Amino acid sequence: MLTSYDARTGATLGTLPPTSPVDVDATCTAAAQAFAPWRASSGAQRAALLRGLADSLEADREALVALADQETALGPVRLNGELDRTAFQLRRFADIAERGEPFAVVDDPAVAGAPPAGHPAMQRWWQPLGPVAMFSASNFPFAFSVLGGDTASALAAGCPVVVKAHSGHLLLSNRVMDGVRRVLAAQQLPAGLISMVQGGGRDIGVQLVRHPAIAAGAFTGSTAGGAALAAEAAARPRPIPFFGELGSVNPVVALPAELAAQGSTLATTLAGSIALGCGQFCTNPGVIVLIDHLQPGLDARAVNDAFVAQLEEALRAQQPHAMLTRGMRDAFDTGVAHWAQAGADMRLHETAAAGAPPRPVLAQVSALDFIAKAALREEVFGPSSLVVRAASLSQALQVLAAVGGSLTVTLWGAQQDSEETRALVAGAMAIAGRVLFAGVPTGVAVTAAQQHGGPWPSSTRPESTSVGDAALMRFLRPVCLQDAPAWLLQRQGQPV
Numbered sequence: 001m002l003t004s005y006d007a008r009t010g011a012t013l014g015t016l017p018p019t020s021p022v023d024v025d026a027t028c029t030a031a032a033q034a035f036a037p038w039r040a041s042s043g044a045q046r047a048a049l050l051r052g053l054a055d056s057l058e059a060d061r062e063a064l065v066a067l068a069d070q071e072t073a074l075g076p077v078r079l080n081g082e083l084d085r086t087a088f089q090l091r092r093f094a095d096i097a098e099r100g101e102p103f104a105v106v107d108d109p110a111v112a113g114a115p116p117a118g119h120p121a122m123q124r125w126w127q128p129l130g131p132v133a134m135f136s137a138s139n140f141p142f143a144f145s146v147l148g149g150d151t152a153s154a155l156a157a158g159c160p161v162v163v164k165a166h167s168g169h170l171l172l173s174n175r176v177m178d179g180v181r182r183v184l185a186a187q188q189l190p191a192g193l194i195s196m197v198q199g200g201g202r203d204i205g206v207q208l209v210r211h212p213a214i215a216a217g218a219f220t221g222s223t224a225g226g227a228a229l230a231a232e233a234a235a236r237p238r239p240i241p242f243f244g245e246l247g248s249v250n251p252v253v254a255l256p257a258e259l260a261a262q263g264s265t266l267a268t269t270l271a272g273s274i275a276l277g278c279g280q281f282c283t284n285p286g287v288i289v290l291i292d293h294l295q296p297g298l299d300a301r302a303v304n305d306a307f308v309a310q311l312e313e314a315l316r317a318q319q320p321h322a323m324l325t326r327g328m329r330d331a332f333d334t335g336v337a338h339w340a341q342a343g344a345d346m347r348l349h350e351t352a353a354a355g356a357p358p359r360p361v362l363a364q365v366s367a368l369d370f371i372a373k374a375a376l377r378e379e380v381f382g383p384s385s386l387v388v389r390a391a392s393l394s395q396a397l398q399v400l401a402a403v404g405g406s407l408t409v410t411l412w413g414a415q416q417d418s419e420e421t422r423a424l425v426a427g428a429m430a431i432a433g434r435v436l437f438a439g440v441p442t443g444v445a446v447t448a449a450q451q452h453g454g455p456w457p458s459s460t461r462p463e464s465t466s467v468g469d470a471a472l473m474r475f476l477r478p479v480c481l482q483d484a485p486a487w488l489l490q491r492q493g494q495p496v
Contacts, residue, residue: 450469
């Protein structure tokens, strides 16, 4: 049996049976059967479903938020906001479908004459991939779970979804799924259009990715877990795309002049971001790069020393809540221990009382050590951050290159055009999907220009995003129609 636990007390909230291999197979088969009618559905039909799902969440808000708070300890304020975001995402993709974006056509009329200038009439259409295996995230029980952005974008693209429920919020996932079933029944849609499986360990996830009916995977979680599933997707007789959002350290590069001007304020802001949600965000600022020699006439080392002291005090005042699961707490403690073993200066490392939430952690290393020691570059998922002291701009750029890939890089103090800021912007864009020039990386807007994905190890597909309007394109593939008959062209991109 699968067990749901109270995130604060560890008490058992309930038990549920895992999905058997036979039932996983039947669920995937039902999704495949639902694909043909759904790929041919209109934008209006897709919009009606997505809006109905948003309404279902909001109608059951009180019970859903209470249950989510028990299973995650994220608190009703955060969880109500996350439910609002989830409903917003569903309705935004409803609007996208209704506007006809999944059916966009590039028309390339015939040009008379011989090649290369002359060519037949061609149109470029989009086709949905097929059933999507969607792996729920631990840290967003609404927005990256049963009815999260992956589900919304896949449905808008014309793809059925098989959800793998996360073990950290099983009861919540099942209650949300009950609402999904009611919406599907009310709209007379096949039950296989949105379905859910659940189980511990890796077996059920591997079976999902290997199933011949599954045409794509969408995952948010650890680098190790995502890499394993991506390898399974690539090893199939017919490989499928696997869109994984994985680990990220999200460097913040703070130039000394900016810290000299407003270091205290920035330290307070950064401390709040590090401890937000007990640090359980994929965009948590896990690395802070300070440059000790950069601008003439400024004692950069002294400015950076003062900022680290201010950040230490601001973090000491933070009171993180309980982590999502016992396993995550153990992994956090292990990751912090790896920093110490690698020789980091543990600036703030208080021991929490037995059974209490973790205390914030701040450590410091040289850029040379960070570049040389892989253990210092691994994501530590929790309320912690590692200060990296670079001796020069060149060394700071080497630090970014050593990170390899990140969802975000934040640059404080790059407002003026100069050789140095151009080099930093280029270095940041080389490794990140999103570059910020103000604020902190925690908080990802659901909008048209958003990019939530970056080079490995932050994601498996750096050209795609798991947040924002462009997430739709993960689940569509282009098809060129050459000299198509009039009856087909009249469909204006609507799949047959």
